[in-house]
Amino acid sequence: MGTAFYIAAAVAVLSTIMVITRYNIMHALLYFNVSMLSVAVVFYLYGAPFMAALELIVYAGAIMVLIIFFVMMLNLGSQTAGEERSWMTPGVWIGPSVLCLVLLAELVYLMVQPADTGAEIKVVDPKEVGKSLFGPYMLAVELAGMLLMAGIVGAYHLGRQKKKIVHRFLENSPS
Amino acid sequence: MINATTAGLVLAGVLFTLGLISMLIRRNIIFMLVSVEIMLNAAGLAFIVAASRWGQPEGQVMFMFILAMAAAEVSVGLALILQLYHQLKSLDSDEASRMRG
Numbered sequence: 001m002g003t004a005f006y007i008a009a010a011v012a013v014l015s016t017i018m019v020i021t022r023y024n025i026m027h028a029l030l031y032f033n034v035s036m037l038s039v040a041v042v043f044y045l046y047g048a049p050f051m052a053a054l055e056l057i058v059y060a061g062a063i064m065v066l067i068i069f070f071v072m073m074l075n076l077g078s079q080t081a082g083e084e085r086s087w088m089t090p091g092v093w094i095g096p097s098v099l100c101l102v103l104l105a106e107l108v109y110l111m112v113q114p115a116d117t118g119a120e121i122k123v124v125d126p127k128e129v130g131k132s133l134f135g136p137y138m139l140a141v142e143l144a145g146m147l148l149m150a151g152i153v154g155a156y157h158l159g160r161q162k163k164k165i166v167h168r169f170l171e172n173s174p175s
Numbered sequence: 176m177i178n179a180t181t182a183g184l185v186l187a188g189v190l191f192t193l194g195l196i197s198m199l200i201r202r203n204i205i206f207m208l209v210s211v212e213i214m215l216n217a218a219g220l221a222f223i224v225a226a227s228r229w230g231q232p233e234g235q236v237m238f239m240f241i242l243a244m245a246a247a248e249v250s251v252g253l254a255l256i257l258q259l260y261h262q263l264k265s266l267d268s269d270e271a272s273r274m275r276g
Contacts, residue, residue, distance in 0.1 A: 005179070005182060005183075006182075009182070009186045012186065012190065013186070013189055013190070013193070016190055016193045016194070016213060017193060019193075019197065019209065019213065020193055020194075020196060020197035020200075020201070020206075020210065025203070025205055025206065028206065028209065029209070032209055032212070032213070035190075035213070035216075036216065039190075039216055039220055042183070042186065042220065042223075043220070043223050046179075046183060046223050046224055046226075046227040047227045048223050048226065048227065048235055048238075050235075051223055051235050051238055051239075054238075054239065054242060055219075055242075058242050058245075058246060059212075059216065059242070059245070062246065063212065063245065063246060063249050066249060066250065066253065067205070067208070067209070067249065067253065070205075070253045070256075070257070071205060074257075074260060074266075121179055121227050122227055122228075122229070122230030123227075124226055124227065124230060124231070124232050124234075124235060128232040129232040129235045129236060129239075131232070132232040132233060132236050133232075133236050133239065137236055140236075140240060144239075144240055144243040144244070147243060147244065147247050148243055148246065148247050150247065151246065151247030151248070151250045151251050152250070154250075154251045154254065155250040155251055155253070155254040156254075157254075158251065158254035158255055158257070158258055159253075159254040159257055159258075161261075
């Protein structure tokens with residue numbers, strides 16, 4: 001527990017500090033992904049392996065991909081290839097890669113080591129979580145489903161491009 | 176060596192404070208959205224630590240609700256930023272303070 005937790009916590013705090021100090025948003029998102037991975041390792045250490053998997057799938061997978069695609073969609077243009085080349089300098093990817101390798105080494109060490117959680121860490125089974133989720137918290141699950149539905153409809157409605165009808169004399173002038 | 180619960184809660188507090196600082200010092204809207212994500216993640220970490228402290232599944236249930244809420248919030252927030260970017264041609268949040276009805 002002890003050393004593994006401190007390494008993961010140090011990686012999390014370091015990558016979060018890098019997130020809030022970067023100027024380029026893609027660098028910040030890269031470090032933010034590393035922060036999510038290290039928080040997932042902390043979840044694993046606190047006896048919640050299913051939540052660690054969910055953190056990886058939903059946060060580091062879905063939400064980060066959504067934000068990264070959105071950022072890429074905003075600055076399309078002919079200069080994109082040159083920007084891409086300038087983004088992939090070693091200074092960009094060495095930092096997140098080293099932090100990721102630290103996390104990977106720690107995870108491999110935790111897997112080969114026999115599981116001994118500390119005295120005050122109690123492992124909560126995913127089965128217990130499922131029973132609780134669809135037992136006393138049934139109404140909250142339905143509300144979360146309605147929230148996600150509202151999110152889908154709201155994103156579709158807000159993200160739709162309205163077709164602007166302008167006079168042909170006004171087409172070249174800025175609206 | 177300090178208590179495991181204390182260490183986890185301190186980590187959650189540090190991450191939340193970093194997200195709050197980023198929220199306050201940034202003017203780029205996407206960075207503000209990312210810092211909200213950092214703060215939600217820190218809150219989820221605190222729930223997980225509490226769940227492991229008491230051995231009850233409620234903390235993990237709350238983390239799943241935080242996850243669903245974060246997903247909905249990001250999708251709607253990104254759509255709003257897209258509309259704002261098309262209106263203002265900028266990601267500066269101070270530009271939006273001058274918008275009219």
